[in-house]
Amino acid sequence: MHGKAEQIGAHTTRPHRRDIDGLRALAILPVLLFHAHVPGFAGGYVGVDIFFVISGYLIxxxxxxxxxxxxxxxxxxxxRRFRRIMPALALMILAVLGLSAWLYLPGDLEGVPKSALAATLFVSNLWFFTDTGYFAGGADxxxxxxxxxLAVEEQYYIGFPVLLMLLARFGTRVRAGVVAAIAVASLTLCILMQRDTTGFAFYLLPTRAWELLAGALLALGIIPAIRARWLREAVAWAGLLAIGSAVFLYDRNTLFPGVAALAPVLxxxxxxxxxxxxxVGRILALPPLVGVGLISYSLYLWHWPLIVFTEYATDLPLxxxxxxxxxxxxxxxxWLSWRFVEQPFRDSARMPPRTIFRFTGAAMALLCALSLALLAMGPWSSRFSPTVLAQIAGRNDISPDRKRCHDSYMRGAKPCILxxxxxPDAMLWGDSHGVELAHVLAQDARAQGQSLIERTTSSCPPVLGYExxxxxxxxANRTAFEAIRADTGLRRIYLAAFWANGVFDxxxxVAKLDRTIAAIRxxxxEVVLIGAVPPQPFDVPRHLAHLARAGRLNRAQGIARAQVEARIVRLRALFARWQAQSVTLIDPVARLCDARVCAIERDGQPLYFDSHHLSVAGARAVIDPPR
Known part of the structure; x- marks a missing residue:
């Protein structure tokens, strides 16, 4: 991704292409602006794909x-790889370990040394692929x-040079043909898995290799040189347009990678x-773009931890x-990293090969040792007061049945009876917002000698026809409704979802929800609609812990009620009609918010275990009638 190919070897060099430095800038700037939440760059993540192509081409x-x-x-x-990659990477990982140990709360710290160990050994893509789920912690x-x-690239470069060495005896045509066949296979797999939700297609080499191989095929001469000036101009402008369209038109909802990745790669x-x-070549060779391109590797390394730590410390997006x-x-x-870390280590006169290998070995050993030491310390709770720890413990105030019962349909398991x-004479049908609500309702049902079924599926509101x-x-929804229809003993159906997510209004x-309620009736x-839970702009237990750490816990408050109401205007408009039809409404907004703001804690307990899922304490506050 970040290889510098102007130095070909011990004997020859090739002319430096300033336009490639500019293309690096065209890759890193969208990534930077996307991660920093700058409007208009919702598809900036495709910069990584551009880097892959550049790397494959140059190396x-x-x-x-x-x-x-x-x-x-x-x-x-x-x-050459160690000389290019390791010095700046090692310094960045060392800084991240130090800052995390100082800043991160229990529950957040433990993941950092694990990812540092994986990054040091160039397997972090495998780690992040496996580190998924509600309680693994988000990207923030x-x-x-x-x-x-980086891990994808280094895994690629373990085998690719050996492959080229083995193919050398068969001639350039066979070499290009084999590389092309592997690229097609990788692209095919990527497209077949473009709807994958596990992270495999995004993080792992088999579905990313084709992007590096696309650049490799260019370097192997599979595409003839373009002689006509007008055609080169057309191709260059088309390339710029393809990248620009991806950067400005894609967003987080784009199926990616897959067919959509063809635009930035091509x-x-x-x-x-x-x-x-x-x-276009002269534009890319302009000094500002070249300058950004030269520092692109260090910029890629450092921008993300700076964003993460800033947002973590402030509890707000940039x-x-x-x-x-x-x-x-x-x-x-x-720039400092490029000037005082990257540049000296690239100078073979100042840093001979033996020194590079020794440095790499020592740096990897040190980082592994520090990561293992930090891992051994666990959450390191002694850094914080009991008040801080009490707030952060709110993220564990979840249904004890969440792991067993949530997403049961997707796991091929029977729905839980609680x-x-x-x-059971009732069912809670919903998405992940329903889990803790089902737990609280089940506690009440148990006290009355009754039970209910929990049918909750991640990101799937209980709405027939929702795609x-x-x-x-x-x-999942069709199966839930068929179960309701088949079991006449189910007299009451609770509906719960993330209604205030900004999309469901x-x-x-709303019309499909209306038809679903009518179908149940x-x-x-009996239909009981549990309305919108006010989403907060921060992780609630973490925010409360930060306030407690600063001695300002008494200032805790959540989102403005007006902001929540603005997200459920159309849903709110149907409440009166549904109530007139004997639909029972439980309104979390009314029970958690006053006229101005919404609460995030009550009696010293966080009402959420993250930014929008109610904790058990929060679910109890919603289900219990106001005193």
């Missing part, structure tokens, strides 16, 4: 040329998340192949002056 050029000239050395190749507490792409290929000698300050700091630290050991990115929601969605069942 394959080095390997193939050295092999063809009979002077390729794996030892020399890995020396993973300051080394950006290292996944765009990068077009610029690598067609830009030299064109207007905006306004903080956003500008972090962007400027990212550029400044990246409460007394009797035939997510895949078919699982429609299938769409007229078409047609079956002769």
């Amino acid at each position: 394959t050029g080095i390997i193939a040329r050295d092999i063809d000239e009979g002077r390729f050395s794996l030892l020399r190749f890995y020396e 507490v993973k300051p080394l998340l950006q290292t996944w792409s 765009g990068a290929m077009a610029l690598l192949h067609g830009a030299p000698g064109t207007i 905006s306004g002056g903080t956003q500008i300050a972090v962007l400027v700091a990212s550029l400044a630290i990246a 409460g007394a050991p009797v035939r 997510a990115k895949d078919a699982r929601c429609a299938t 769409d007229p078409a969605f 047609t079956e002769g069942r």
Whole structure:
């Protein structure tokens, strides 16, 4: 991703292409602006794909040329990789470990040394692939998340040079053909898995290799040189347009990678192949872009932990002056890293090969030792007062049945029956917002000698006809409704979901919810709609712990009620009609908010275990009638 290919080997160099430095800037700036939440760059994540193509192109050029000239050395190749990658990476990981140990709360700290260990060993993509789920912590507490792409590259470069060496005896056509076949297989797998929700397609090499191989095929000469000036201009502008369309038109909801990844990859290929000698090539070679391109590796490394730590400390996404300050700091630290870390280590006169290998071994050993030591310390709770620890413990105030009962349909398990050991007369049907509510309702049911069924499926509101990115929601909901219809003993159906997520107030969605309620009532069942839970702009237990740490816990308050009401305007408009039809309404907004703001704690207990899921204490506050 970040290989510098101007130095070909011990004997030859090739002309420095300033337009490639500019293309690096075209890759890193969208990533930076996307991560910093700058409006208009919702597809900025495609910059990583551009980096993959550049890396495949430049480094394959080095390997193939050295092999063809009979002077390729794996030892020399890995020396160049270590020289390029390790110094800045090691310093960044060391800084992240230190800052995390000082800043992070229990429950957040434990993941950092694990990811540091994985990043040091270049397997962080595998770690982040497995580190998923409700309680693994989101990207906002993973300051080394950006290292996944480095891991993909280094895993690729373990086998790729060996493959080229083995293919050397068969000639250039066979070599290009085999590489092309592998690229097609990888692309095919990527497209087949584009609806994958496990993270495999995003994080792992088999579905990402084609992007590196796309650049490799260019370097191997599979596409003839473009002689006509007008055609080079057209190709270069088309490449720029393809990248721009991805950066500005894609967003977090785009199925990616997959077919959508073709735009930035083909765009990068077009610029690598067609830009030299064109207007676009001269634009890319402008000094500001070249300057950013030169520091792009360090900028990629440092910008993400700066954003993560800033947002963690402030409990707010970047905006306004903080956003500008972090962007400027990212550029400044990246330049310092490039000037005083990257540059000296690239100088073979100052840092001979033996020194590089010794440094790499020592740095990896030190980082592994520090990571293991921090892991052994666990949450290191002694750093904080009991008041702080009491607040952060709120993230564990979850249903004891969450792991067993949530997503039961998707796991092929039977729905849970909660409460007394009797035939259930109620069902809670919903998404993940229903889990703790089901637990509290089951406690009440048990006290009355009754029970209920929990049917909750992640990100699937209980709305017939609702379609997510895949078919699982429609299938799960259809199965739930069929179960209601088949069991006449179910007299009461609770509906719960993340109604205030900013998407579900769409007229078409609300109309489907209206039809779902009507369908349940047609079956002769009582409907209890549990309304919108006010979402907070921060992780609630963490925010309360930060306030407690600063001695300001008495200032705790949540989102403004007006903001919540603005998210459920169309839903709210139907409440009166539903109530007139004997639909029971439990309104979390009315029970958690006063006229101005919404509460986030009550009697010293956090009402949420993250930013929008109610804790058990929060669910109890919603289900119990106001005193």
